[in-house]
Amino acid sequence: MKRFQLLVLGALVAAAAACGGSKPETAPTPVAAGPDTSGQAAERARQDSLERARQDAARRAAEEADRIAKQRAADSLAAIGRGSEAVRTLFATLIHFDFDKANIHADDAAILDQKVGIMQANSQVTISITGNCDERGSDEYNLALGNRRAVSAKQYMTSHGIDAGRIATASNGKEKPIDSGHNEAAWAKNRNDQFDIVAGGDVLKQP
Amino acid sequence: MRRAAPLPLVLVALALGPAARPAAAQDTTRIDRGVRIGIIYRPGVRPGLVVLPVAAAVPDSVRAIIARDLDYSDRFELITLPGGDSIRLAAPAAPTASAAPASGATAASAGGRTGTKPTSGAAAALGLNYPLYQALGADFAVALAPTKADSTIVTVHDVAAGGVRREFRVHLPPATAPSFRMAVHRVADRILDAALGAAGTAASRVLFVMDGKVYAIDQDGAELLLVSASEHTALSPAWAPDGRHFAYMEFWQGRGRLFIEDLTTAKRSAVAVVGQALDFTPAFSPDAKTLAFSRANEEGTDIYTVNVKDGCCLQRLTVGRFADNLSPVYSPDGQRIAFVSTRAGAPQIYIMAADGTDQQLFAPFDYGVTGASYAPDWSPDGQSVAFHRDVGGTYQVFVLDVRTRAVRQLTSVGRNEDPTWAPDSRHMAFVSDRSGVRQLWIVDVETGRIRALETQGGARLPAWSPRLAETTTSTP
Numbered sequence: 001m002k003r004f005q006l007l008v009l010g011a012l013v014a015a016a017a018a019c020g021g022s023k024p025e026t027a028p029t030p031v032a033a034g035p036d037t038s039g040q041a042a043e044r045a046r047q048d049s050l051e052r053a054r055q056d057a058a059r060r061a062a063e064e065a066d067r068i069a070k071q072r073a074a075d076s077l078a079a080i081g082r083g084s085e086a087v088r089t090l091f092a093t094l095i096h097f098d099f100d101k102a103n104i105h106a107d108d109a110a111i112l113d114q115k116v117g118i119m120q121a122n123s124q125v126t127i128s129i130t131g132n133c134d135e136r137g138s139d140e141y142n143l144a145l146g147n148r149r150a151v152s153a154k155q156y157m158t159s160h161g162i163d164a165g166r167i168a169t170a171s172n173g174k175e176k177p178i179d180s181g182h183n184e185a186a187w188a189k190n191r192n193d194q195f196d197i198v199a200g201g202d203v204l205k206q207p
Numbered sequence: 208m209r210r211a212a213p214l215p216l217v218l219v220a221l222a223l224g225p226a227a228r229p230a231a232a233q234d235t236t237r238i239d240r241g242v243r244i245g246i247i248y249r250p251g252v253r254p255g256l257v258v259l260p261v262a263a264a265v266p267d268s269v270r271a272i273i274a275r276d277l278d279y280s281d282r283f284e285l286i287t288l289p290g291g292d293s294i295r296l297a298a299p300a301a302p303t304a305s306a307a308p309a310s311g312a313t314a315a316s317a318g319g320r321t322g323t324k325p326t327s328g329a330a331a332a333l334g335l336n337y338p339l340y341q342a343l344g345a346d347f348a349v350a351l352a353p354t355k356a357d358s359t360i361v362t363v364h365d366v367a368a369g370g371v372r373r374e375f376r377v378h379l380p381p382a383t384a385p386s387f388r389m390a391v392h393r394v395a396d397r398i399l400d401a402a403l404g405a406a407g408t409a410a411s412r413v414l415f416v417m418d419g420k421v422y423a424i425d426q427d428g429a430e431l432l433l434v435s436a437s438e439h440t441a442l443s444p445a446w447a448p449d450g451r452h453f454a455y456m457e458f459w460q461g462r463g464r465l466f467i468e469d470l471t472t473a474k475r476s477a478v479a480v481v482g483q484a485l486d487f488t489p490a491f492s493p494d495a496k497t498l499a500f501s502r503a504n505e506e507g508t509d510i511y512t513v514n515v516k517d518g519c520c521l522q523r524l525t526v527g528r529f530a531d532n533l534s535p536v537y538s539p540d541g542q543r544i545a546f547v548s549t550r551a552g553a554p555q556i557y558i559m560a561a562d563g564t565d566q567q568l569f570a571p572f573d574y575g576v577t578g579a580s581y582a583p584d585w586s587p588d589g590q591s592v593a594f595h596r597d598v599g600g601t602y603q604v605f606v607l608d609v610r611t612r613a614v615r616q617l618t619s620v621g622r623n624e625d626p627t628w629a630p631d632s633r634h635m636a637f638v639s640d641r642s643g644v645r646q647l648w649i650v651d652v653e654t655g656r657i658r659a660l661e662t663q664g665g666a667r668l669p670a671w672s673p674r675l676a677e678t679t680t681s682t683p
Contacts, residue, residue, distance in 0.1 A: 100553075100579070128461070130461045138581040138582060138595070138602070138624060138625075139442065139443075139625070139667060139668060140442070140443060140487060140488050140501075140533065140534055140581070140582060140668075141531075141533065141534070141547065141554055141581050141582075143442075143463070143485060143487050143501075143503060143508075143533075144501065144503055144507075144508035144531040144533050144549075145531075147485055147503035147504070147507070147508055147531075148507060148508075148531065151505050151507070154505065164505075169504075169505055170460065170461025170462060170485065171461060171485055171503055172458070172461055173442075175419075175440055175442075175458060
């Protein structure tokens with residue numbers, strides 16, 4: 001390509017030198033143009049095919065880039081989804097209580113801290129906390145006890161900076177045990193707060 | 208055991224009959240007198256009562272229902288006739304007994320009742336052998352006689368006085384009618400009133416919760432009916448004073464909604480309360496205008512009232528802050544409310560004026576010693592409040608004397624909770640697992656006698672109706 005440009009330049013310089021001489025010498029120019037013209041057409045055809053090849057390559061490259069970009073987007077969406085699921089699972093961790101008590105255990109405070117972090121990282125999320133009781137307590141009193149368990153978790157989270165308007169509370173009393181057994185192991189499981197994301201939980205960021 | 212006891216004793220009495228009661232001698236001569244034991248039968252402090260076998264025209268179930276109701280009243284010693292019901296009832300001296308009741312009883316029933324006059328009117332016609340029944344230990348004998356007019360003459364004999372205590376005519380619906388059993392229960396209550404002047408509980412029902420649904424059952428354990436079915440778990444049924452409506456709570460996503468249902472139509476309406484919260488344990492005021500209930504929200508649980516007559520005027524009665532207040536129940540005069548409060552730590556029974564003022568401890572307790580107390584229910588006579596209390600990790604039913612504030616323990620076997628008074632303020636239904644499953648039992652507070660109301664496991668939160676008058680008992 002570069003060499004071809006130099007040849008053209010050389011020819012032009014030679015033609016200019018010839019023009020500087022006598023006029024009759026201008027006649028051979030068309031003659032010289034004959035073989036010159038046929039050479040240019042070939043060059044042009046060659047150039048065109050090269051250009052087409054170049055465009056094809058560019059198109060393929062663009063397509064490839066597009067495909068890669070799409071793949072990356074899909075991969076990253078999947079990654080985000082996996083992250084959301086992990087965060088959601090983390091968020092659903094129960095906290096537990098002693099019999100007829102609604103105070104937060106020291107080791108459950110760490111679980112609540114995690115939830116606070118998740119809510120801070122995902123400011124669109126609203127949740128509900130539902131308190132549950134074991135079967136031993138009085139039926140009706142347990143509704144109040146479950147409520148107090150939910151409220152104490154909410155108080156912990158609001159005191160750690162979460163807006164109270166983002167947390168609703170509810171109580172199941174002893175009506176919805178997760179373990180139907182009648183022993184201390186089952187009762188311990190059933191004395192809990194459950195955490196449900198009410199809205200804004202489609203995509204969750206890691207805290 | 209209890210049922211079996213009277214029979215051998217009665218036989219002893221029969222053997223001694225001639226010596227103790229010379230007048231009865233000729234009536235007992237046919238009974239073997241070979242055994243003589245030196246005990247005279249008196250069936251405790253309760254008067255004996257026998258429900259006489261009836262002619263075929265009155266369905267035997269009427270007699271059976273009435274006999275059971277009178278037994279369940281725990282005010283009589285029911286006398287079982289020796290040899291079952293096949294014993295001859297009429298004395299040989301009264302050959303017209305089988306023909307007489309229709310005319311004689313109808314005439315007597317016109318006045319509604321007769322005095323206790325020996326051998327007067329229908330009693331003479333029936334030819335009741337008073338000395339025989341006296342020898343059997345009966346103080347009262349109840350006769351049921353059909354009439355041509357499709358009604359039944361009920362005669363309550365005062366055996367000791369040797370005459371008719373009262374006689375009345377009842378019209379019973381056909382045995383297939385939904386109102387049949389309650390009509391028979393009402394007869395039993397009239398018999399109790401005739402014999403002892405006491406108001407019974409036969410014509411009453413108990414609401415309770417099973418599998419998240421509200422059921423009704425007659426006090427004798429018959430006529431179990433599902434009265435509220437929805438996909439939401441129901442809790443805490445509470446009767447309106449009319450015996451026709453009841454309030455209850457349903458779970459809606461961790462919230463509690465209150466409803467009032469009409470038993471006769473099965474239609475219900477939501478109680479108009481402001482705001483979304485967990486509302487539970489409804490309780491009608493005696494004038495039926497106000498519903499008190501517990502509301503759990505982020506401030507804890509407190510007691511509110513709402514005017515259910517006009518659907519307005521939510522009012523807050525307690526401000527718990529760091530304590531819960533719940534389970535309100537009105538005194539029968541509507542002036543006071545007993546409730547549960549955790550203001551001293553563990554839940555205990557408190558009392559306040561119906562407007563929320565003058566809140567104070569009701570059932571005394573030793574701080575740190577007495578177990579937590581729950582679920583008060585005020586007796587219809589106003590004298591007692593029943594509740595359940597933690598005793599050694601399980602629950603027992605206690606009764607608080609309102610005047611003296613003395614507390615006594617009523618149960619001791621198994622776990623017993625959620626007592627509800629019968630309209631006679633003497634019986635009480637409660638939940639117990641003494642049989643191995645949680646089911647409803649009835650105790651007579653005066654004698655301590657206990658019977659199972661129903662035998663299905665999982666029944667709880669019973670609520671005993673007021674006495675059910677004629678117009679309020681049609682089945683839904």
